[in-house]
Amino acid sequence: MVLIFKRTILSILIFTFLSACQSENKTAKKIQKDTAATEIEGSLVFNNVTLNQADEKGSPVWQVKAKKATYIKDKKIANIEQPTGDLFQDGKLVLRVSADNGEVHEDGEKILLKGQIVATDTRNGAVLKGDELEWFPKQDLLWVRNNLKGNHPQLQVTGNEGKYFTRQEQIELQGNVVAIAKDPDLQMKTEHFIWQIKENKAIGDKRLQMERYKDKIVTDRVESDLSEYNLKTKIATLKKNIQLTSIEPPVLIAGNAALWDVKNQTVLSTQPVKIIHQKEQLVITGNEGRVDLAKRVANLTGGVQGIGTRNQSQLYATQMRWDISTQNIDASGNVIYKQLNPPLNVTGATARGKLQDQSVVVNSGSGSRVVTEIIP
Structure with missing residues (x-):
């Protein structure tokens, strides 16, 4: 048996049935026979029912099949049991959903599903699960609440709730969000997270923590106010208050703009950057820099300054290459070296x-010479 919801008007079939019941004419008897409906205390009960809605052109918008449907006339709500549904866009199937039970509200403007929610996007293979789902067909929107879990070959996500904009193929998650990407293993944690499935992007518009794993052991940890991770290229674009902590080599990289190549373990910054080796008590800053964590080498350019905080020795240059493993520094361009004990100030072209x-x-x-100033 099929019930049709068209635009904001409840099924012509149901309304005809209701008006016919009031007059008890021949039409009512025919519809009741065709639909096999039972009227109980002001409600209509249907078994093995199919509900659907079409747009003005007759193209399908959604279709829901249920083992049982109870239409409450005064509330204009249809309670449905064991529903399975299809959502269409421009006449094409894009989403399939199932649940334990649900409700069709406002003549099909909103569908509420509860219990063991499973929603699958037929275009990209994304699967969303949760305890409760609100489906707004005209807005191309699914709102999944309570224990949201999302699964896709690109990414696995969990959160308190999330909105899936089906036309854009974009999920916005909120509350205790955890996202896990593969190859390499990367875990992201934040309070608000945007997953653009079609564009292969994971976006954190609030402070987000990333952890890179190898053999289930954390190798790098990153925090930033804004982040965008490309799931295809494995490159994270980081902005504002960035702190990248590498376990091995044990360095901290700080700045306000950086590109982190997660797979190749490189960090590139075109803005001022600071690198700290806490064990060796060494701090190096520059206007731009690139750190290769795999090869353990850092290259900085523009107003580069290296400070040994243990003895307050200082080295200034236009460019500097730092071998993190050996702690050797190669500097070039307007080099100035200073130390306190014994007091010394040296200038030249290069330093090592x-x-x-x-x-x-x-x-x-x-054509130049080294100038040494010994400070008494």
């Missing part, structure tokens, strides 16, 4: 050495 033990050799360039 270690700031931690003040073993720095400054060299002159072609």
Whole structure:
């Protein structure tokens, strides 16, 4: 038996049936026979029912099949049991849903499903699960609440609730959001998260923490106010108050703009960046920088400054290459080296050495000489 919801008007079949019941004419008897409906205390009960809605052109908008449907006349609500449904866009099937029970409200303007919700996007394979779902067909919107879980070859997500905009193929999750990506293993945690399935992007518009894993062990941990992770290229675009902590090598990278290549373990910043080696008590800053965590090498350019906080030795240059494993620094361009004990100030074209033990050799360039100032 089929009940049709068209635009904002409840099924012509149901309304005809209701008006016919009041007059008890021949039409009422015919419809009651065709639909096999039972009227109980002001409600109509249908078994093995199909509800659907079409647009002005007759194209399907949605269709729901249920084992049982009870239409409450005064509330204009149809309670449905064991529903399975299809959602269409432009006449094409895009989503399939199922639940334990549900309600069709306002002549099909809203559908509420409860219990063991499963919604599958037939275009991209994304599967959403939860305890409660509100379906707004005209808005192309699914609102999943309570224990939201999303699964896709790209990403697995959980959160308190989420809205799925089916036309854009975009999910917005809120509350205790955890997202896990593969190859390499990456876990993201935040309070608000946008997953653009079609564009292969995961976006954090609030402070977000990322953890990179290898063999179930954390290798890198990142926090930033804004982030965008490309699930295809494996590159994270980070902005504002960035803190990247590498376990090995043990360095902290801070700045306000960076590209983190998660797979290749490189960090590129075109804005001022600071690198801290806490164990060696060394801090290096520059206007731009690139850190290769896999090769353990950092290259900085523009107003570069290296400070050995243990002995307050300082090295200034236009460019600097830091071998994190050996702690050797190669500097070039307007080099200035300073130390406090013994007091010393040296300028030259290039420098090489270690700031931690003040073993720095400054060299002159072609046609110039090293200038050494010994401070009494």
